[in-house]
Amino acid sequence: MNRRTSRILLMLLIAGVLSAFAALMAIYPSAALSSAVRGLSIWWDVLFPSLLPFFIISEALLGFGIVHFIGALLDPVMRPLFRVPGIGGFVVAMGYASGYPVGAKLTTRLRADRLVTREEGERLIAFTSTSDPIFLIGAVAVGFFGNAGLALILAVAHYGAGLTIGILMRYHAPASPMTPSPGDMRQFDSPLFRRAFRAMHRARQQDGRPLGTLLREALGSSLRLMTVVGGLVVFFSVLMELLACIGVMNMIDRLLQSALALFHLSPALASAFSGGLFEVTLGAKGAGAANVAGLRSQVVAAAWILSWAGLSVHAQIASIMNECDMRYLPFLAARVLHSLLAAAAAYFLFPLLAPYAEEAAVWIPSQVWAQAYSPWETAWHSLRGGFWTLLTVCCLLLAASLLIVAWRRLRT
Numbered sequence: 001m002n003r004r005t006s007r008i009l010l011m012l013l014i015a016g017v018l019s020a021f022a023a024l025m026a027i028y029p030s031a032a033l034s035s036a037v038r039g040l041s042i043w044w045d046v047l048f049p050s051l052l053p054f055f056i057i058s059e060a061l062l063g064f065g066i067v068h069f070i071g072a073l074l075d076p077v078m079r080p081l082f083r084v085p086g087i088g089g090f091v092v093a094m095g096y097a098s099g100y101p102v103g104a105k106l107t108t109r110l111r112a113d114r115l116v117t118r119e120e121g122e123r124l125i126a127f128t129s130t131s132d133p134i135f136l137i138g139a140v141a142v143g144f145f146g147n148a149g150l151a152l153i154l155a156v157a158h159y160g161a162g163l164t165i166g167i168l169m170r171y172h173a174p175a176s177p178m179t180p181s182p183g184d185m186r187q188f189d190s191p192l193f194r195r196a197f198r199a200m201h202r203a204r205q206q207d208g209r210p211l212g213t214l215l216r217e218a219l220g221s222s223l224r225l226m227t228v229v230g231g232l233v234v235f236f237s238v239l240m241e242l243l244a245c246i247g248v249m250n251m252i253d254r255l256l257q258s259a260l261a262l263f264h265l266s267p268a269l270a271s272a273f274s275g276g277l278f279e280v281t282l283g284a285k286g287a288g289a290a291n292v293a294g295l296r297s298q299v300v301a302a303a304w305i306l307s308w309a310g311l312s313v314h315a316q317i318a319s320i321m322n323e324c325d326m327r328y329l330p331f332l333a334a335r336v337l338h339s340l341l342a343a344a345a346a347y348f349l350f351p352l353l354a355p356y357a358e359e360a361a362v363w364i365p366s367q368v369w370a371q372a373y374s375p376w377e378t379a380w381h382s383l384r385g386g387f388w389t390l391l392t393v394c395c396l397l398l399a400a401s402l403l404i405v406a407w408r409r410l411r412t
């Protein structure tokens with residue numbers, strides 16, 4: 001089968017699927033409408049206010065050269081640990097602070113500017129597409145489970161497995177060349193912060209856009225991306241409802257019940273896994289509601305769902321990656337491995353960390369898990385929680401970078 005025939009068959013398949021989707025919408029109009037409104041509400045009340053500020057801020061920071069400043073500081077730790085340039089450290093921090101799909105958006109922008117290679121971009125997206133702390137703590141641990149202390153287990157399993165994926169992905173395309181460091185970045189006798197300021201100055205000069213133009217373009221690109229995200233959220237909300245109407249979701253549940261029995265997990269979690277297969281919020285909510293399964297199994301399911309992220313997020317990230325030459329399959333493989341590692345980590349960490357859940361809940365700031373009653377409050381909580389997460393991750397990476405620089409100077 002040649003490429004032309006394959007392309008024609010793919011187009012026919014897509015046309016057939018879309019025709020079936022349209023037919024189901026005509027057969028079940030009320031279900032399609034209610035699910036579309038529900039998806040639109042999730043986008044407007046939760047995703048739009050929580051993601052848009054981070055999209056705008058990250059675009060502005062790239063234009064101002066702040067990202068290059070951070071990248072120069074983190075270059076000594078990012079290259080040996082993850083095989084990505086130091087500028088990827090900002091993507092790591094922002095991805096962990098704001099959640100998916102911000103990491104994919106930033107990586108695509110770096111690839112478009114030729115600041116990372118295709119393989120480096122695929123490595124970055126693989127481990128920076130994680131849940132944000134506000135959702136993990138506020139929505140999942142507090143909202144769905146009613147236990148803020150479970151955030152400790154979920155966070156260690158989810159983010160720990162994510163970092164493990166980052167280290168493993170350094171072996172993705174091992175023969176591919178890395179983006180070379182600027183000349184002054186290889187001179188370890190030059191102070192690190194001086195190199196960082198030089199990198200920021202060069203980036204600002206190369207960008208050259210006036211402040212007004214920079215902010216206008218950042219806002220425009222962010223709004224376009226949010227429109228795509230909203231469309232995909234509504235699409236998958238309608239798709240899941242229509243599949244439930246024709247009994248497909250029940251078939252998936254029965255298949256999952258057999259699969260869960262192999263791992264000695266309760267069949268009551270089947271609906272949580274089937275929901276999480278498509279949409280992370282529905283899956284995590286189902287895991288929190290499956291009380292008959294036992295708390296340990298519920299936490300394992302939630303860790304898997306958070307790390308898999310749902311096909312809705314997969315579609316968002318694939319649409320973002322489509323703007324450049326990065327491939328989806330490495331990301332898919334990383335999601336599968338991340339979800340399995342996170343579930344296994346949650347299973348083994350539960351008996352070790354569960355006794356400290358109540359003590360851990362005391363240290364969680366109230367603004368992280370406080371309920372937001374309006375999109376404005378959601379935006380404020382996301383910005384505040386994201387800022388502290390961003391600062392924490394950057395400081396940890398910077399400390400590691402400074403230690404590596406000091407060690408190299410001692411050796412020379």
